[in-house]
Amino acid sequence: MSNSEHLANVMVQCFIDAVNDGVDLVPVVADSTSTSKIKPFVDLFPGRLVNVGIAEQVMVGTAAGLALAGKVAVTCNAAPFLMSRSNEQIKVDVCYNNTNVKLFGLNSGASYGPLASTHHSIDDISIMRGFGNIQIFAPACPVECRQIIEYAIRYEGPVYIRMDGKALPVLHDAEFQFTAGEPSLLREGKQVVICALGSVVHEAVAAADTLKEDGLDVAVVNVSSIRPLNRQRLVNQLSGADHVISVEEHNVNGGLGSVVAELMAEQGMTAKLVRLGVEDGGYAAAGDRSYTRKMLSIDSAGIVMVCQQLVHETLV
Amino acid sequence: MSNSEHLANVMVQCFIDAVNDGVDLVPVVADSTSTSKIKPFVDLFPGRLVNVGIAEQVMVGTAAGLALAGKVAVTCNAAPFLMSRSNEQIKVDVCYNNTNVKLFGLNSGASYGPLASTHHSIDDISIMRGFGNIQIFAPACPVECRQIIEYAIRYEGPVYIRMDGKALPVLHDAEFQFTAGEPSLLREGKQVVICALGSVVHEAVAAADTLKEDGLDVAVVNVSSIRPLNRQRLVNQLSGADHVISVEEHNVNGGLGSVVAELMAEQGMTAKLVRLGVEDGGYAAAGDRSYTRKMLSIDSAGIVMVCQQLVHETLV
């Protein structure tokens, strides 16, 4: 874990690199300078950041205006307030107007653990999937995060990036080359395929490695690109498995669980899907990350248990 | 169609009946008195309606406060602004606080056809499915609508009701008894099962009837109750079919299409699902209702065509 890095730090470094590369990038925050760890950027480029105060609607509206004026506008604040407080500004000013705004949903999922449900964003992917135009990504590691942000800054149009709130270890090796739309197979296996996104990909990988020791053959697919999505690739990755599990720090409705379900149902796959995450109508518990994940069975131990049960059932 | 009725009129009549029955019901609107056709209520009970002006956040916040003070608070305004402008108030003040507020999403889907995408609400079910506690309904006809509203007013807790913006003919006969959670089988058939909700149920029924004349055996299930949902009942209704089609004036992501996909994938059903609605990343066209539906293949002609293709493919 020595190579762990907080995704917000990666983000800020990408911003700095972009401006140094001549990109007219303007970060817009809503009193969220510490949340976004933006200080190194401000120190290097004083007067570039826009802070609109505690006002998420105008944060997104302003970003859209900056983008219409030719800037690459990026908003950085806590995902729950971005999603909900500025929901219509995202819908209209960013997506419908198709403005060149990059929305960063910081401390997404249950990153804010003990701060409870006003601070959890367990529906952001679902909400974004209901909007037009916007591309949707959820990086699982610092290396992937950097490449996704570099792609997003150069791509002309709205992008949402779901950012975890903790330092994450590197998952990908040096040769890794992110391509928008491509789900990446991190572990091969035939009995169960685990699809995951964001920081819980690490839980999935740990679970697969544990299960391998027990003689179970479990694949892990990192679906960091929700839109665009190479559906055929994902279908190939799923086919042949008896069981598919989706794992997300998100509601099981509308996010990755639904993406996978939709694909499987459209293909008429006989594999059975188990969606792990916040259950229908529920909430993530207030508590530290490991506790919250444990309650949702999206920690590695929970995933291991679910896999074992599934394989066991199949054998019986 | 002589027995067609606008759902908003049904709603207002339910409000009147409830107050006459001694329910302390308070409608809250955001300058949306005409949208909600509330005049008969105001005439009967002057001083009961609360109009907060063009301010959806305070509309929902106020409703939550009224509910905390013991009222049955019902908000009535256009679904798109309710969903997006007051998104966080629904998330926090209504759902998380678990207040006794009934949210009516008027003129939902593409009811506002030519008024274009700021006025379309094609993600409301998806958004509600991401929130906790709240129950979610989408009536397909005036009879069902009345029973859903009567249920909602008596049920203690948050409810969202997706209301179509046009007069709809009656689908159910006099004996119909709505039960929260129950999908109702409107047409029996084994080759294809069409799941639909809201006003497009009529398109699905018309399609099934047309197909019957062509010798195709197509079932129609009205999934008016999204939460709660008797999943086993729906599984039974789907099982045995080669093809399942979901039809909704909503994004294919996160709404009924996902609900059905999730069920099918969890069961490992071999039937193949086709989701009809606004495609991933897209918008509903601005135009009259029939045009918009035609573009999305969710009018009866479109559904007929899709069914025929599916059955044809299976035969080949």
Next chain:
Amino acid sequence: MAVLSAGKLGPIFFVLIEYLFFIEIKFKSVEILKSYVIGDDMNPFQLDVNGLEKKARAIRRKIIRLNADSPAGGHTGADLSQVEIVTSLYFRLLNCAPDRISDDDRDIYIQSKGHAAGGYYCCLAEAGYFPEDWLPSYQHNDSHLPGHPVRQKTPGVELNTGALGHGLPVAVGLALAAKRDGRSRKVYVLTGDGELAEGSNWEAALAASHYQLDNLIVINDKNKLQLAGPTEAIMKTDPLDQKWQAFGFSVTQCDGNDVASIVSTLEGLKVEGKPNVVIANTTKGAGVSFIAGRPEWHHRVPKGEEIDLALKELADV
């Protein structure tokens, strides 16, 4: 004098004009506003009061026909309310032209009260932003002119609006960018008065003032009516002047159905570190006797003989 100095013209003449209006003499039918020398970076029409009034009448006639032709109703009252405002902007004040709709230095007009798209379209058509014969397609299927403005569909439209309270926040971003890039561009936003109940406006007002956006001009079409009835009764947004002042704006009032009053007010705005708001006192449905001031015309279109009656009232004399 903001607009003027942006246009790089000598201000002396206009100081005089300003003075004339200051003492509130309305030479409505007299040609008191001389044309500018027309340059590349200014409004191509530069109409005087007479010219603007004539255009306003022409636009009103278009509004009547457009709404009468609409298959889906229309916001006739809201369209008519704003005619003098948009006419003054498009035919005199805005540094923008049909052949410069992507010019980085053009002034920007944002129709925040997006439901008056019909009135906006009629003005844009009159100014040549798109062919007149698009107008009868208003709100038809797949039209270039949907029920609310869509910039991907209509040349000249700067922002997709329709949900109220979105214009000002976006305008803040546009004005801020212009400041930072040293552009002379001005950004105009037209809001309704009922619309000002939306909190997003006040968030944006704070930001506009905090960032000293004196290139931002908000115009309130204060017609004292909203959808359900009088703004005073539904949700009082008055006293508007005090609200804007407390939010750091420089406040001016004008007669929003009088082109001379609008032009002199807008040309007389100060650029001194504060965003500007102009409270334009208007009549909803202005120009047609049986529509003016009637709340039921918020969402209603002329039918049958109403059409001829209205057109007769709006005929050039």
Next chain:
Amino acid sequence: MAVLSAGKLGPIFFVLIEYLFFIEIKFKSVEILKSYVIGDDMNPFQLDVNGLEKKARAIRRKIIRLNADSPAGGHTGADLSQVEIVTSLYFRLLNCAPDRISDDDRDIYIQSKGHAAGGYYCCLAEAGYFPEDWLPSYQHNDSHLPGHPVRQKTPGVELNTGALGHGLPVAVGLALAAKRDGRSRKVYVLTGDGELAEGSNWEAALAASHYQLDNLIVINDKNKLQLAGPTEAIMKTDPLDQKWQAFGFSVTQCDGNDVASIVSTLEGLKVEGKPNVVIANTTKGAGVSFIAGRPEWHHRVPKGEEIDLALKELADV
């Protein structure tokens, strides 16, 4: 005198008290506020200035310990800022008691600045709404005391908050219902000053004024700091008094870290058809020398010897 007349007590004595405060003599250490006769429908503590100050210190000590024990940080500065305000409310002004938390006539307090949950919990614990020994579980897994208030978890909490700008709109509904039902209940809402940039507050302000909710009292914890630094620099919400006035409120100011000033101000509020706002001038982190006025303490907890240092400063003399 609003609270008083609600409490159905003779107002004469309090007119005197009011006068004493009006001439701004601060008998901070003198027992000038006599206790009420304690009734069923009033505050069960009725503390005087001395008593309130003592409580405030006790609550501050709790705040230090609570934050020091927290496994997930805490908002120490925000907690300390509001101590005198919540102490005055819970130990004198609010017609509410631990055994009447569902009473339909109880006064309602809404902690709109939900991130100062820690300070709120310490006050509720001190007032007996839940056992003191819950406090060390603040922000622990599955705690009764999560990082933001959750009414389903903590007795006495009226509203789940944490997203800023939610308290006032809900309070409008509560106050409106009380008016319609003829209840004497008052509704108090505590907001931050940075929080007032949220437009939802101004939507609610319009509605509160429109519906003449003089049973609604908004208190602004004006500590001149928000998350990222001084409110003046990040996003100026001043002049607050003018904003509230323009939005139809009756505006009063007080020293928000002085119980005498708070009590006299709140007891002196007029009930005359307008909602009230009290701008409480405070110091963020008040009461602890090395926390007071320091923005970095917005989200920081005392560690190591800071704990003892703070507790020493807060010891009773």
